[in-house]
Amino acid sequence: IEAGEAARLNELLEPMHAADIADIIEQLDTSGRRAFLTLYSGEIDGEILSEIDESIREEVLEQLPPDVLAEAVREMDSDDVVDLVEDLDEPERADILAVLDDSDRAAVQQSLTYPEYSAGRLMQSEVVTAPGHWTVGEAIDFLRAEEWLPEQFYHIILVDPRRHPIGYVQLGRMLASRRDTPISDLSEDSFRTISAYADEGDVAYAFNQYHLISAPVVDKDDRLVGVITIDDAMSVLDEEHEEDILRLAGVGEDSAITDSVIETLRQRLPWLMVNLVTAIAASLVIAVFEATIQQIVALAVLMPIVASMGGNAGTQTLTVAVRALATKSLTGGNVWRVVRREAAVGLLNGLAFAAVMGVVAWFWFDGMSLAAVIGIAMIINLGIAALAGILIPLTLEKLGADPALASGTFVTTVTDVVGFFAFLGLASAVLL
Amino acid sequence: IEAGEAARLNELLEPMHAADIADIIEQLDTSGRRAFLTLYSGEIDGEILSEIDESIREEVLEQLPPDVLAEAVREMDSDDVVDLVEDLDEPERADILAVLDDSDRAAVQQSLTYPEYSAGRLMQSEVVTAPGHWTVGEAIDFLRAEEWLPEQFYHIILVDPRRHPIGYVQLGRMLASRRDTPISDLSEDSFRTISAYADEGDVAYAFNQYHLISAPVVDKDDRLVGVITIDDAMSVLDEEHEEDILRLAGVGEDSAITDSVIETLRQRLPWLMVNLVTAIAASLVIAVFEATIQQIVALAVLMPIVASMGGNAGTQTLTVAVRALATKSLTGGNVWRVVRREAAVGLLNGLAFAAVMGVVAWFWFDGMSLAAVIGIAMIINLGIAALAGILIPLTLEKLGADPALASGTFVTTVTDVVGFFAFLGLASAVLL
Incomplete structure (x- = not known):
């Protein structure tokens, strides 16, 4: 073709x-x-x-x-x-x-x-307004006479003489009312304005939370400057999710499938570099116990299991926490309850996998002390993994950073270091 | 309170x-x-x-x-x-x-x-319709006379006598037109119907892709049975994202911050169990080289670095691929180009980190052969990581499974096994 x-x-x-x-x-x-x-x-x-x-x-x-x-x-x-x-x-x-x-x-x-990623960038300035004192008939006549109207609009925004929005009317309600009805009688309860300086993520959240279809945007003096419609809010919601998921994986949030090789490298190399530094940190922990490993090589075989389980459990908690923060369902009111729940889950996970791995290690290497060591290390690491998984994103959020940003790397660093240290440290103390 | x-x-x-x-x-x-x-x-x-x-x-x-x-x-x-x-x-x-x-x-x-998660479950049956032959005036009189109307509606759906939808009219266009205009003249180009059996994820995709505000839902005989509005589509989009992100992390997709400890364990234990099995598989690879490690303990110190870098790079590729599949931007038309790009990125990443780790290993353990071994292992593992990161989700998609489901675990299993095998295998061959 x-x-x-x-x-x-x-x-x-x-x-x-x-x-x-x-x-x-x-x-x-x-x-x-x-x-x-x-x-x-x-x-x-x-x-x-x-x-x-x-x-x-x-x-x-x-x-x-x-x-x-x-x-x-x-x-x-x-x-x-x-x-x-x-x-x-x-x-x-x-x-x-x-x-x-x-x-x-x-x-x-x-x-x-207006700042980048603000409501002011997202809005369209094409707005259909009507003075608050009109009747339905006057509004319909105005619309019929108007040469230019936006391609799509779903509400008429009522304004006072100084262009402050005072309400909005769904077109369906207008159509269903008699011509002599005052238009202000039809204004919706859901009416709320959005500041042009609001972050676009918060705008998308408001649309999703309050089932808005369109919302008037106002400047610093509360004057109407534009309108945001739900299809734009839906695109933003989509992009914000994309950002979260890419950031959790340590990929630059502007990554696209159409990027060139060079652009892709530019997005990914920095995060791999960060990961290399943290992986070396975990290796330094292993290096401390070189002598122990030389005597009991089984430790080298088993230690990645402890680290891997911690990393996975930490990532599970982390992901749930990042999502809960993004949807504003993790707040001051329930944060300690959630932290306690994660800690409890972490310990129970730890007990379960301590039992499983204990049995596996016992049969594999025929050593009861080794089984006990890996079991205890598993409990410690899964407990710490749960705490790191929830406390790291909470801390990033408190500091004003995006909780998704690089927190995956932080969490696995913690679980690698703690996992290797707990397992090899206990082994040195107990088995030698 | x-x-x-x-x-x-x-x-x-x-x-x-x-x-x-x-x-x-x-x-x-x-x-x-x-x-x-x-x-x-x-x-x-x-x-x-x-x-x-x-x-x-x-x-x-x-x-x-x-x-x-x-x-x-x-x-x-x-x-x-x-x-x-x-x-x-x-x-x-x-x-x-x-x-x-x-x-x-x-x-x-x-x-x-209708099946769970279908358009039929999502739609509301409250619909405002008008016969296609009406004028704007007739439609307005009908709406004014109608006692009951849905709380919110944005379009009037035009139907033929057998209730087949034949078009839809934006209320704004109706308000702006003269009473004697035939209503069918105002029907939108964007008109499209949705089958009641369509998957809700596809419905949300269509709303986002085509900027729909509402869309008529039809049964098997193309008869109108309801309407889906964008706010419901936006909620579905939000849930689908949630599912993707949770599945990538190996957390059951119904997880909620309000779940109890027991419910949370039920969501997470199975995935940790899967991870344990794959971690043991990676350990079996290490066990093969026990004798080598006993002679050169530095290998035990360095091997987690190779595995960790592979896991991270694989997860990066995987996440981009899963997102591209979800947004339908990875298709038959560009799949081989994207696979080639990922392979190129993987090899270039490998070369870059082979150089960095080679230098680090050389200074740390003062061994040039060890530096060469870790460098080559790094190139192999990052190349394989890139391929696994794209081919595993593509294969799952081909098989009709969700590409996000558990693919993270598959990818890290591949990178762990390949990483340990390449590094320890090369070391046995070269250093002993």
């Missing part, structure tokens, strides 16, 4: 949704992408452009003819333009903004004054 | 959102929860009940007076009732269904005939 048949390609892609076309563009390799864009660039519109992943968007932008790009940008909502230009450097950004008309450009530039 | 002052409690909670009250109930311990419900049970309504997490909902249901429960259930949307009763046993389920009026009960029972 990439054999140059533009007409055939157009025909195939015509019934497809913009998001799917964007996915195809993402999944091609660089040369395939170039060929695709040469054939298809005339058809790239604002919708497709805003669906393309950031990691390759700049590459696509460079290959689009200026007139196609200008047309695409003009038809985008202001929040999508913000998303497009915020990662660009100055000359490219200015080029794109230049094609917008004055009011759209002002809206985009206003959005860009 | 739990000192029995019901009036004070009501006053404090009065301005709060149902979701926040549900969170408070979740964060109390069992006895606190009992005291809270005794004081507050009269105020528990359908909204609060549907926000309470599944893990404690049964406990709450048991403590509610029957009349409060009946009232709460009656005011819930059908999808929330389905969510409430689907995990209950027969007598409790029948008790709750008995309080509904006939048409609501029929709707809930209809939903329950």
Whole structure:
């Protein structure tokens, strides 16, 4: 199909949704992408452009003819333009903004004054408002007369004369009411405004928690500056999860499947370097007991088991804790109860696997003292693993850091060091 | 506050959102929860009940007076009732269904005939429809006359006489159009129906991918049976992420912060048992080289470093692969390119850390051959780690299993076994 048949390609892609076309563009390799864009660039519109992943968007932008790009940008909502230009450097950004008309450009530039990852960057400035004193009939007549309306809107925001939002009305309620009903009578209980400076993660949380569909965004003086809709909040929720899961694995949170080899190395090498340092730290513990190992080689065979079980149990606790912090279900009110629960689980796990490993070691190496040593080390390490798994993310959260960030490495460092130390230390004391 | 002052409690909670009250109930311990419900049970309504997490909902249901429960259930949307009763046993389920009026009960029972985690369970049967031949004016008059309308709705679904959905109209477009406009002229391009048998994860993906706000659900004969709204899709997306992250860590996917110690053990012990078996497998590899270790104890000190680096690098690749599969951005079209990229990254990582560890080992143990051995083992293990990290989830996906499920354990088993075998095997061959 990439054999140059533009007409055939157009025909195939015509019934497809913009998001799917964007996915195809993402999944091609660089040369395939170039060929695709040469054939298809005339058809790239604002919708497709805003669906393309950031990691390759700049590459696509460079290959689009200026007139196609200008047309695409003009038809985008202001929040999508913000998303497009915020990662660009100055000359490219200015080029794109230049094609917008004055009011759209002002809206985009206003959005860009808010911090990155804030509600102000996420909102669209296209808002449908009505004065609070109108009736349903007046609002409907206004909407019918209005030439320009956002592509999608689900609420009308009621404002006072100074543009402070005072309520919002679901369109369904408006449609179901008589024309002479005061519109303010229909305002929803769920009404809440979002500060333009709020973190986008908190915005997504609020949408999910309170089942919001759209929410007005206000500036420092409580004046309406835009609106965030649930589809944008859903994308943010998706990205935040992605970040959490990648960070827990020690992968840079901007990793994408479309990254090049060099970019991928740049995302991963630093974390492997951190892991190397902590692995060497654990080895130093082993080095202390070199003489013991020389006398009882069984210790070298068994010690990775103790460390591995601790690492796994710690990661289990850690993951549950990181998720609970992200969903705000681990708070001051229940934190000690949860810590106690994890400690209890850790000790019971320890007892269970002490028994299992004790029996295994006894049969394998025919030594009852060795069985006792690995059993006790297992109890100690699984207990410590549980505590590290919950206390490390809690501490990171307290310090204002992301609890997912690198906490996996911290936890396994603790369990490796404690595991080796407990097992080899006890062995030196008991078996020699 | 739990000192029995019901009036004070009501006053404090009065301005709060149902979701926040549900969170408070979740964060109390069992006895606190009992005291809270005794004081507050009269105020528990359908909204609060549907926000309470599944893990404690049964406990709450048991403590509610029957009349409060009946009232709460009656005011819930059908999808929330389905969510409430689907995990209950027969007598409790029948008790709750008995309080509904006939048409609501029929709707809930209809939903329950669809498989668990399907669109049919997620949908609400309360739908606003209009015949395709109506004008905007006729539709508005119908809505104004209709006594009962869903609490929230954003689209009117157009149906033909046999209740096949033929389009849907955004309320905003209806409000902005003249009364004599044929309603079918306003139907959205984004219109798509969802099968009641579709998996809820695929439904959430479609909402996120196509920016849907609501979508009609159809049965096997393409007849309209309900509607799914984006807030429900957003909750599903949230749960699917939760599942992925918990499964990657080897924690049962139903884990909740409110679980008891016993429940938590039940979720985690099986995975730790799996890990123990694989850790023992890795130990068997070490046992093969016992004689070698006895002669060169430095090997026991260094071997966990090789294994740990492999485990980390494998987990990085694995996490990126699992996420890419979940977001459907790793497909037949780019899979070999991604596999090649991971292999290249693995080898380059290997070269980098071979150099670093070679130097460290050389200085530490003053042996050039030992440095060479650990360097080569590092290259082998990081290369294998990259391949295991991508091929294991791909294989699980091919086999129809969840790629997140237990793949972490498989990957670290591979890297442990390969790491120990490569390092100790090379050492035996070269150093003895």
